[in-house]
Amino acid sequence: MEKARQEIDIVVGKDKIVQESDITNLPYLQAIVKETLRLHPAGPMIVRESSEDCNIEGYEIPAKTRLFINVWAIGRDRNHWEDPLEFRPERFVNGRSSQMDVRGQHFHLLPFGSGRRSCPGTSMALQVVQTSLAIMIQCFDWKVDGSVDMEEGPGLTLPRAHPLICAPILRLNPFPSC
């Protein structure tokens, strides 16, 4: 979090609140969101149906077969990711994953799916999540009640197994007259 905060302080400063237009200049913040979606995709399974008979890597798949694509497992696959279980946003800033985006062009990172039925809310979701996260980091310190446990529970949208309880502590107020 300290690294993201430094980036925000340098790029945006402490006198104005982060705007949506600042996000393109905050690569580390974007990397945090990508890394979170890699390890904890809100839509862990994508569903498709084959329109015709096909053969994928030796598997015969008849037409009209219901197919589940396990986005969660692909995001943790050792064949594609170095130290896959480590939360390391740096992998999207430097190195071979730095050009990778989340819009369905890179098949080992598919948090919004891919193709004609991919998520139509991708741009809106990214703007809202990245800007809100940036403001939360810029304006507050976060005191965690207990420890951070990232265990996941069962469900179609990958809920947390245990709630995360944090108390915001005002760090800077970009609206000093309020």
Ligand code: HEM
């Ligand atoms: C972080 C936030 C979000 C994530 C991770 C997410 C993820 C996904 C995923 C994985 C799919 C299935 C894609 C596929 O089958 O290839 C999907 C579909 C969809 N999403 Fe999102 N989504 C998010 C936010 C939103 C928002 C903000 C909206 C609308 C404003 C939205 C609207 C939809 C719709 C309508 C579909 C169904 C598309 C179809 O079946 O053709 N999503 N989303």
